[in-house]
Amino acid sequence: GENVEQHPSTLSVQEGDSAVIKCTYSDSASNYFPWYKQELGKRPQLIIDIRSNVGEKKDQRIAVTLNKTAKHFSLHITETQPEDSAVYFCAASIYNNNDMRFGAGTRLTVKP
Amino acid sequence: KAGVTQTPRYLIKTRGQQVTLSCSPISGHRSVSWYQQTPGQGLQFLFEYFSETQRNKGNFPGRFSGRQFSNSRSEMNVSTLELGDSALYLCASSSGNDYEQYFGPGTRLTVT
Numbered sequence: 001g002e003n004v005e006q007h008p009s010t011l012s013v014q015e016g017d018s019a020v021i022k023c024t025y026s027d028s029a030s031n032y033f034p035w036y037k038q039e040l041g042k043r044p045q046l047i048i049d050i051r052s053n054v055g056e057k058k059d060q061r062i063a064v065t066l067n068k069t070a071k072h073f074s075l076h077i078t079e080t081q082p083e084d085s086a087v088y089f090c091a092a093s094i095y096n097n098n099d100m101r102f103g104a105g106t107r108l109t110v111k112p
Numbered sequence: 113k114a115g116v117t118q119t120p121r122y123l124i125k126t127r128g129q130q131v132t133l134s135c136s137p138i139s140g141h142r143s144v145s146w147y148q149q150t151p152g153q154g155l156q157f158l159f160e161y162f163s164e165t166q167r168n169k170g171n172f173p174g175r176f177s178g179r180q181f182s183n184s185r186s187e188m189n190v191s192t193l194e195l196g197d198s199a200l201y202l203c204a205s206s207s208g209n210d211y212e213q214y215f216g217p218g219t220r221l222t223v224t
Binding site: 032049089095099102 | 168216
C-alpha cells in the first residue's frame, strides 16, 4: 500500500520568511496530492492540492510542486504570517479511491 | 452549503463498551470516509462508503465497522472498546467522483 513520509516534523520560521515542507510517496499509481492545515482543536482544512498531470500549482502565498519521477511533492509558503502557525499534513491517493494516506504532519510555528 | 457535521462531538466510554458515531456529509456528496487521528499514529484511514457500499477499507480490526444510509449519512461503530481506541475520529465528505475530501469537526472519543 501507499506510504507517505513527511519532513520536517517541526519547523520554526520568522514572520515574513518562507517555509517549505516536503513529502515522498511510494505508490506510483497515486495521482492526487492534497495538503491540509490543522489548527489546534480544529478540523483539517484543505488548503491546496495538485494532480499528477501538473507539476506546480500556486494560490496566493501557497504553492505546491510535484516531481512524479522522484515521487516527491512539496508545500511552499511565502511571506509567512503568525496565523500560518498550525500542523500541516500532506496526503496521497488515487482518483476515485478515497483511501487517502497521510504524512505524519509538520508543526509550523511562525514567530512574530 | 452546510459543511460536514459529526455527532456527538465528545464521548467518554469505558473499556468493553461499544460506541456509534455519526457523520452527515455535505449535501450532494455520496462518499464518506472515516479516519482515526492519534498523536502517535497520526491520521489513519478506516474505511470509505459510497452509495451505501463500503468501497475501501484500511487496516483496522473487525471491531471497527460502518454503514451508510440512503441519504448518505454514515455511522461508524466500534465494539469492545480498548484504551487504545481513544482518539479523534474524523469523517470526510466527497462527491465520490472527484478528488477533494472535506473534513468534519470530529468526535473526540475517550476510553477509560
